[in-house]
Amino acid sequence: MQFTVYIIPALFIFILCLSIVKKQNAYLSFVEGAGQALNLMFKVFPYLLAVMIAVEVFRQTGISAKIANFVSPAFNFIGIPPQLTELILIRPLSGAGAMAILDNIYATYGTDTYIGKAASLIYGSSETIFYVATIYFSQSKVKNLRYAIPVAIIATIIGVIVGCWILKVW
Amino acid sequence: MNIIWIMVLLLSCIVSILYNPGLAVIAMTQGANDAVKLSISLVAIYGLWLGMLNIMDKLGVSQKIAWILQPIIKFLFGKDISEESKKYVSLNISANFLGLGNAATPMGISAVQSMGAQRKTASTNMIMLTVISATSLQLLPTTVIGMRINHNSSDPTSFLLPSIIATVVSTFVGVLLVKILSKIFKEKPI
Numbered sequence: 322m323q324f325t326v327y328i329i330p331a332l333f334i335f336i337l338c339l340s341i342v343k344k345q346n347a348y349l350s351f352v353e354g355a356g357q358a359l360n361l362m363f364k365v366f367p368y369l370l371a372v373m374i375a376v377e378v379f380r381q382t383g384i385s386a387k388i389a390n391f392v393s394p395a396f397n398f399i400g401i402p403p404q405l406t407e408l409i410l411i412r413p414l415s416g417a418g419a420m421a422i423l424d425n426i427y428a429t430y431g432t433d434t435y436i437g438k439a440a441s442l443i444y445g446s447s448e449t450i451f452y453v454a455t456i457y458f459s460q461s462k463v464k465n466l467r468y469a470i471p472v473a474i475i476a477t478i479i480g481v482i483v484g485c486w487i488l489k490v491w
Numbered sequence: 492m493n494i495i496w497i498m499v500l501l502l503s504c505i506v507s508i509l510y511n512p513g514l515a516v517i518a519m520t521q522g523a524n525d526a527v528k529l530s531i532s533l534v535a536i537y538g539l540w541l542g543m544l545n546i547m548d549k550l551g552v553s554q555k556i557a558w559i560l561q562p563i564i565k566f567l568f569g570k571d572i573s574e575e576s577k578k579y580v581s582l583n584i585s586a587n588f589l590g591l592g593n594a595a596t597p598m599g600i601s602a603v604q605s606m607g608a609q610r611k612t613a614s615t616n617m618i619m620l621t622v623i624s625a626t627s628l629q630l631l632p633t634t635v636i637g638m639r640i641n642h643n644s645s646d647p648t649s650f651l652l653p654s655i656i657a658t659v660v661s662t663f664v665g666v667l668l669v670k671i672l673s674k675i676f677k678e679k680p681i
Contacts, residue, residue, distance in 0.1 A: 378518040
């Protein structure tokens with residue numbers, strides 16, 4: 322846990338010292354780079370908005386919970402507790418939505434039960450796949466991502482299954 | 492993406508009309524609100540990291556990082572990858588590895604652009620980049636650990652090792668699948 326805490330400040334010290342040695346104006350470089358942030362967000366924002374609106378209404382109408390109920394026997398079969406199905410469904414769509422569900426799971430089942438630990442594992446070992454895919458391509462003309470999303474989802478689920486098995490015998 | 496988006500919204504609106512007609516607008520507005528909040532914090536994070544990245548660029552540090560990661564990049568993306576893409580991809584991978592997912596995002600966007608912003612379909616390298624980021628190796632899921640502490644967990648990091656194994660497995664499977672599928676489905680020219 323301590324390891325990564327040191328890396329970033331160490332990197333900054335290294336970069337700043339190097340800029341002094343190389344006599345480069347680090348301040349101007351930083352300002353120039355940081356200036357792109359707003360432009361970037363202007364282009365990314367509508368995609369973000371579209372995805373988050375859809376996810377929120379999907380979650381609040383209870384559809385995700387219904388779909389979760391429907392597919393949970395299958396998840397149970399491969400070793401994932403049925404209480405975690407909705408978390409798995411929402412996780413690739415929205416970080417904030419998944420966090421709300423995770424919070425709920427902790428409150429209901431506790432953090433140190435198998436369900437609590439497995440939920441931590443699911444959230445901690447996976448990414449908001451749709452968000453990554455949408456944002457990465459937001460500044461290109463690419464509209465067809467081919468097999469990128471299915472592969473990412475299948476790979477994540479296999480990782481989660483293996484993780485849950487390991488957690489069981491842990 | 493279009494079909495998924497339409498299906499999700501359509502289904503939600505239909506259910507909303509049947510059970511709770513007021514809910515759809517409330518939920519959508521809330522989603523929009525969350526998007527605005529998220530994008531404001533993202534502007535801050537992008538600003539910080541794009542600024543730092545530009546200093547690193549001017550000093551030649553990012554090229555050095557690309558050079559260090561050369562063997563990994565070559566294995567994942569093959570030989571036909573431009574120097575520019577190599578630089579962005581290696582920065583993207585290192586940021587993800589350090590758990591800085593949001594810092595990795597602007598570099599991922601630049602990487603996709605440098606791989607051919609005029610393309611209509613994703614190239615194999617673009618898919619590889621997406622899959623690596625989406626299954627990213629996370630060594631330290633700080634958000635989860637923080638939430639566990641808030642919920643008075645007796646051992647907040649107890650899930651960590653299985654979780655790391657899970658991300659290693661998912662990245663490995665993802666890379667393997669892209670390697671296999673790129674042999675089966677030939678690359679489209681544009």
